[in-house]
Amino acid sequence: xxxxxxxxxxxxxxxxxxxxxxxxxxxxxxxxxxxxxxxxxxxxxxxxxxxxxxxxxxxxxxxxxxxxxxxxxxxxxxxxxxxxxxxxxxxxxxxxxxxxxxxxxxxxxxxxxxxxxxxxxxxxxxxxxxxxxxxxxxxxxxxxxxxxxxxxxxxxxxxxxxxxxxxxxxxxxxxxxxxxxxxxxxxxxxxxxxxxxxxxxxxxxxxxxxxxxxxxxxxxxxxxxxxxxxxxxxxxxxxxxxxxxxxxxxxxxxxxxxxxxxxxxxxxxxxxxxxxxxxxxxxxxxxxxxxxxxxxxxxxxxxxxxxxxxxxxxxxxxxxxxxxxxxxxxxxxxxxxxxxxxxxxxxxxxxxxxxxxxxxxxxxxxxxxxxxxxxxxxxxxxxxxxxxxxxxxx
Amino acid sequence: xxxxxxxxxxxxxxxxxxxxxxxxxxxxxxxxxxxxxxxxxxxxxxxxxxxxxxxxxxxxxxxxxxxxxxxxxxxxxxxxxxxxxxxxxxxxxxxxxxxxxxxxxxxxxxxxxxxxxxxxxxxxxxxxxxxxxxxxxxxxxxxxxxxxxxxxxxxxxxxxxxxxxxxxxxxxxxxxxxxxxxxxxxxxxxxxxxxxxxxxxxxxxxxxxxxxxxxxxxxxxxxxxxxxxxxxxxxxxxxxxxxxxxxxxxxxxxxxxxxxxxxxxxxxxxxxxxxxxxxxxxxxxxxxxxxxxxxxxxxxxxxxxxxxxxxxxxxxxxxxxxxxxxxxxxxxxxxxxxxxxxxxxxxxxxxxxxxxxxxxxxxxxxxxxxxxxxxxxxxxxxxxxxxxxxxxxxxxxxxxxxxxxxxxxxxxxxxxxxxxxxxxxxxxxxxxxxxxxxxxxxxxxxxxxx
Numbered sequence: 001x002x003x004x005x006x007x008x009x010x011x012x013x014x015x016x017x018x019x020x021x022x023x024x025x026x027x028x029x030x031x032x033x034x035x036x037x038x039x040x041x042x043x044x045x046x047x048x049x050x051x052x053x054x055x056x057x058x059x060x061x062x063x064x065x066x067x068x069x070x071x072x073x074x075x076x077x078x079x080x081x082x083x084x085x086x087x088x089x090x091x092x093x094x095x096x097x098x099x100x101x102x103x104x105x106x107x108x109x110x111x112x113x114x115x116x117x118x119x120x121x122x123x124x125x126x127x128x129x130x131x132x133x134x135x136x137x138x139x140x141x142x143x144x145x146x147x148x149x150x151x152x153x154x155x156x157x158x159x160x161x162x163x164x165x166x167x168x169x170x171x172x173x174x175x176x177x178x179x180x181x182x183x184x185x186x187x188x189x190x191x192x193x194x195x196x197x198x199x200x201x202x203x204x205x206x207x208x209x210x211x212x213x214x215x216x217x218x219x220x221x222x223x224x225x226x227x228x229x230x231x232x233x234x235x236x237x238x239x240x241x242x243x244x245x246x247x248x249x250x251x252x253x254x255x256x257x258x259x260x261x262x263x264x265x266x267x268x269x270x271x272x273x274x275x276x277x278x279x280x281x282x283x284x285x286x287x288x289x290x291x292x293x294x295x296x297x298x299x300x301x302x303x304x305x306x307x308x309x310x311x312x313x314x315x316x317x318x319x320x321x322x323x324x325x326x327x328x329x330x331x332x333x334x335x336x337x338x339x340x341x342x343x344x345x346x347x348x349x350x351x352x353x354x355x356x357x358x359x360x361x362x363x364x365x366x367x368x369x370x371x372x373x374x375x376x377x378x379x380x381x382x383x384x385x386x387x388x389x390x391x392x393x394x
Numbered sequence: 395x396x397x398x399x400x401x402x403x404x405x406x407x408x409x410x411x412x413x414x415x416x417x418x419x420x421x422x423x424x425x426x427x428x429x430x431x432x433x434x435x436x437x438x439x440x441x442x443x444x445x446x447x448x449x450x451x452x453x454x455x456x457x458x459x460x461x462x463x464x465x466x467x468x469x470x471x472x473x474x475x476x477x478x479x480x481x482x483x484x485x486x487x488x489x490x491x492x493x494x495x496x497x498x499x500x501x502x503x504x505x506x507x508x509x510x511x512x513x514x515x516x517x518x519x520x521x522x523x524x525x526x527x528x529x530x531x532x533x534x535x536x537x538x539x540x541x542x543x544x545x546x547x548x549x550x551x552x553x554x555x556x557x558x559x560x561x562x563x564x565x566x567x568x569x570x571x572x573x574x575x576x577x578x579x580x581x582x583x584x585x586x587x588x589x590x591x592x593x594x595x596x597x598x599x600x601x602x603x604x605x606x607x608x609x610x611x612x613x614x615x616x617x618x619x620x621x622x623x624x625x626x627x628x629x630x631x632x633x634x635x636x637x638x639x640x641x642x643x644x645x646x647x648x649x650x651x652x653x654x655x656x657x658x659x660x661x662x663x664x665x666x667x668x669x670x671x672x673x674x675x676x677x678x679x680x681x682x683x684x685x686x687x688x689x690x691x692x693x694x695x696x697x698x699x700x701x702x703x704x705x706x707x708x709x710x711x712x713x714x715x716x717x718x719x720x721x722x723x724x725x726x727x728x729x730x731x732x733x734x735x736x737x738x739x740x741x742x743x744x745x746x747x748x749x750x751x752x753x754x755x756x757x758x759x760x761x762x763x764x765x766x767x768x769x770x771x772x773x774x775x776x777x778x779x780x781x782x783x784x785x786x787x788x789x790x791x792x793x794x795x796x797x798x799x800x801x802x803x804x805x806x807x808x809x810x811x812x813x814x815x816x817x818x819x820x821x822x823x824x825x826x827x828x829x830x831x832x833x834x835x836x837x838x839x840x841x842x843x844x
Contacts, residue, residue: 005728035731036728036729036731036732037728037729037730037765038728038767039725039728040763040767041725041726041763042763044827044829044830045812045816045819045828045830046700046701046702046816046820046828047700047703047705047762048407048409048700048701048722048760049764049765049820050742050743050744050765050820050822051732051737051741051742051746051765052765052766052821052823053765053766053767053769053825054766054772054824055733055734055766056733056746056747056823057746057772059733059734060746128769128770129769167770169772170769170824171770269745270744270745270746271744272744272773274774274775325772325774326772328774330774331774331786332778379786382786382805383804383805385784386628386784386804386806387804389626389628390628390629
């Protein structure tokens, strides 16, 4: 450790302006602060500072994502062997998914961090930790069959156009991970929807009777038929338990509600995720679900409100996406409104608009755009309260 | 206890080194210094030069723009140095004490029988006027102002703060005399903020004031928080604030006719051997005390508390407003994977370290490391949890950063000074220097609006 420290200190002069390796300063700094918490001491203001920093915070979000990731790996293998009709034990199933998903994660991090480091160097900044989470979120919201080059293109698009052009972590308007997904969704729709993209088949062919459709698309398809012809459970062929536990096709990290709830527990226990937003998002989703139940114009609308929570990416979005502190509402009151509307629009788009089987992504992106407006009115009400106080007295 | 105001937001930092209720007498320090930096926004104009003989209460420098406000020597002796920093800014005027401790003579009087003009005159002449600060801005009060009220917080809730019940237990006469003098300076009331957790031996008996009780963690003892809860400050209004120490010094002046700089201080912190109270003097050099009372010789000596106190270079002098000295270890070390370790011994209000599993009674050693690099604002809600005010701190700070005077005004710049947002700075994940941003905002308000 001492040797490493000494070596780093020896390299430092070369990275300063005019040094041989100045162009690597930001990248080197990122590695250095990854290895060692710097020896900076307080010079003004409070003499003591909390131990928490952005690295710690982001690391905990990644830890919270791990259950979803690990289950995603298992489920990828599980869906593969289901589709091809083979019976295998736990580890081969897991390793099938591991082999499929690891390259996606690597591509996401290499491309994203590469751009971040380059951008930091151009600006003369330190590399920000924000992408550590984004880089993990992106693989988890993609279908497992997405070609790696598409991942690379969408990551590059989102990091450059959703984040760096606005000034980097802390300045972006939209959630960068969802921008990457939205980019793929509209640029390569055939890779992001339909029934064939959710299960990695390899060179194998599908056995009879396996559809590969997600519960969402089944429900959406059934909604087009007259109500009387729809089979039981609104046309969804999966059991509620499978949908809850996650043994269904879908984006890599979104299927297991158990894994997501473990992640939610980690975020809430460490107080990194905001419970107000999570709670109000779910409330908004349930509210819209009830309204649709009342209308009940087709079979999809009769899906019980609570059942929407275990279908598709609603819960994943509510736990990991809506809670993004940068792109969401920042005031306490704003958070309630923001979360509620995300949930409400998420279910509305999902059920009412047949062109988009999953509404959560679009709903969050729309509300990202409105979050500053919500905050604006909350701030204005605070200002008015202060003014009124002065008027009452005089 | 009638008016109890409960504040939920805030944080009591569990830091090691609380003072024991023991008072120790020590010899008087050899040198004393008055630091212009203790008084926000002051431009000093010297009244003495090196070699001049001074007494306690002799002006060392005055306010360049309000020369009637004098800043005086705490003791009698000889001016031995005027230390300057960059651009010849005066850092401190150092007085070498003779052992006579003589004071200028001021008339003894019962403030009840004096007019407000007499009282102002005596406070200005004696150099005790700077004990009165004005809100907004937390600067030394302007004698011409008419404050709508005077606020005094009778407890200090900051980390390791001295217990005022212990420190002031023998000062009840000076206290009441000081209050009587201050009563003449405002047409409004004097508001005292008391803690429900203390006995308030001398404070609860104060006559001629309105008493409110506060219950809650730090910063409930900050006078700014108390003003916000009792009588919020609006644009164009002025209130004055004092610390109990200042009231007592004013009281002593009228009782004895002498300038008396003595005060009891607490020497606290994890680097202090047996933290306790000492009979000390305002402006006194801490060198003698530190030489014998620290467990190790290396550490950061802070005049004041760990959140808002100040450090000076080689020699440390007790600040004008301070009645505590904190000593914590320096944090100038590298820690391998420090951000990733479980951190059972790293206290953090954020719960991101496992120390939250330990008992709440556990005390920790805090050092001066920033524990990370500065970043943009990312997390939300952090500041709101430790600021018991109806103010949106991040929006106020952003308004200051873009120097938007109107927005600062609307978002509450008149109601805060640095110390009120010190906890925000402590908890900040992005390591933003909140207090210097607040001061920057206050300075541009003073510049723009006067």
